[in-house]
Amino acid sequence: MNSRRARTCLATARLCELLSTASPSLGTDRVGLGSVASLIRGDSPSPAWTPPLPDSCPDYPTSAYQAADPALSADDARKKATVAETAIYADATTLDDYDRLCNAKITNLPRPLLDFPTPEDEDYVPTPGGKPIGKYQNALYHREGLFSVVYKAPALGDESYFPAESPSKTRVVALKITTPSVMEPPHDSQREAKILAMAASKHVIPLIETFRENGSHFVLVFPFVRYDFSDLLRDKKLSKSQIKSCLKDLFVGLADIHSKGIIHRDIKPSNILLKSLDGPAYLSDFGIAWAPEAPGSESADDKITDVGTTCYRPPELLFGNQKYGCSLDLWAAGCTVAEALVPSHETLFDSGELGSDLALIQSVFKKLGTPNLDVWPEAAGFRDWGKVQFYEYPPQDWSVLLPTLSDVEQDVVGSLVKYESGSRMSASKVLEHAYFSSGR
Secondary structure, eight states, X not given: OOOOOOOOOTTTHHHHHHHHTTOGGGTTTTXXXXXXXXXXXXXXXXXXXXXXXXXXXXXXXXXXXXXXXXXXXXXXXXXXXXXXXXXXXXXXXXXXXXXXXXXXXXXXXXXXXXXXXXXXXXXXXXXXTOEEETTXXXXXXXXXXXXXXXXXXXXXXXXXXXXXXXXXXOOEEEEEEXXXXXXXXXXXXXXXXXXXXXXXXXXXXXXXXXEXXXXXXXXXXXXXXXXXXXXHHHTTOOOHXXXXXXXXXXXXXXXXXXXXXXXXXXXXXXXXXXXXXXXXXXXXXXXXXXXXXXTTOOOTTSOOSOOSOGGGOOHHHHTTOOOOOTHHHHHHHHHHHHHHHSTTOOOSSOOTTTTOHHHHHHHHHHHHOOOOTTTOGGGGGSTTTTSSOOOOOOOXXXXXXXXXXXXXXXXXXXXXXXXXXXXXXXXHHXXXXXXXXXOO
16 A cells, blocks of 8 residues: 555545545545546546655665665665665656656666575575564565565574465564554554464465564564565466466465455455465465454444555445445455456556556446446445546446456456445355366
């Protein structure tokens, strides 16, 4: 999820609120009256270039500098990133130009040997320059999220923390460092630990332990899993059978957590981790997950709608439904299936350059058709339903939307990506679908 930076424009504040109350972080700061009007008319929104904020954008390449040199301190990495971003900021004339220059800079940074794939059972070789975190020694920076920084370090013992079906030893652990006092809802690392304990199953990343560090930090310890599904798709590293195996593991994991009333709330390819290209795959990042009995969870009828990530967010969030259930994950899973199966691995829906809810609504409506209450009866109870008149797009058939997919593949996507949340196929039923039972 993106960081929250909403700048209100008087002429558009209410319209933006109606359409993206669910997530001010996903574009309301950059959406103008023209974008709202174009959506109502049916035009494609084309927001003007607005330069990024200089004081926040250096974070864009900071993690890349630390990944390129894990021994580099956070302060030194930030200084290097600031110098690079300041130059890019001065040279860029458009948003595309800015992104292109940033991505080129990041791509050209060296990659350390440790980050390249190695055999699954290879012993961890410490790289000089790591730091101690709790009882773990020589921890190296790996990546960061909105409210966390992840390090990897040698495991303390020679145990396997995975289920019996995956008996390989845990050589490396991931240390997710959070600061609960600065986290904003729905992010809650202490609730995450409670939910992970409840969610423990074959295809959910195991939580090894938690501990406090320096008083204010709360650290979650996991087995380090080298691959994420998003990177493997982007690099086109997986065969069709490997993709199918990963998707099957995704739905096994979803079926398990949904049977316990747990909603993940951020299903997407990058939150699916794989031990090897052949799997197994694990659901990860329960930082915004919801469970009815977990301390700190909202009430069932008043859930936070600022959840999910851009183009994987279901339409009920965009119209302010706070009573959503596990079907929230099923829409996102359907989007993930579509992305995994199309040869280009492009996302099913497009939230635009700036991750705007307005652009996402238009993308969904253009493909699935502008819904009415005949198609989407539950929408009558949504807080923001009916407050804006939208251009009426006709629905397109899945054979048109996903022409490279087989009928069976199109059907599994269509069974999940439905407006009416109660009509989405459950995770356990998806596992019985012909896509998974067929040999192809």
